[in-house]
């Protein structure tokens with residue numbers, strides 16, 4: 001598969017995008033594509049820079065056999081728009097923030113859930129204040145599966 005790269009972006013980079021990085025990374029490894037798909041996550045807000053994922057996000061991922069505890073929150077940077085092929089916002093407010101930062105000629109940010117069949121314009125809800133980490137995990141898992149399928153189809157079409 002042609003190498004590609006994906007950056008998941010939420011607000012704090014301690015709940016949704018770390019779960020997305022962990023879940024998608026798990027699927028990519030299971031598919032034997034670790035050498036072809038580079039994955040990272042970042043946030044548009046700076047409150048939690050350097051911190052590990054929220055314990056509730058880490059516990060939820062761990063229940064599904066995914067360890068995200070080594071991740072550390074960081075801010076999105078202008079350089080991300082040239083270092084990543086796909087910049088995927090977990091909700092529309094983060095998409096708007098990314099669009100304000102986007103560079104001409106760099107990656108065009110998109111909504112992560114655009115990849116989920118039947119979920120156009122959907123937001124992954126912020127579990128930070130209102131619980132629901134398990135349902136957010138499952139929503140991200142469904143989106144990540146469709147994202148991987150789309151990237152593989154795109155790679156096959158490009159051959």
Ligand code: 4NP
Nearest residue numbers: 010011012013014015016128
């Ligand atoms: P996340 O959740 O964007 O999924 O990481 C949040 C984490 C922290 C804050 C907001 C959302 N915060 O306001 O600090």
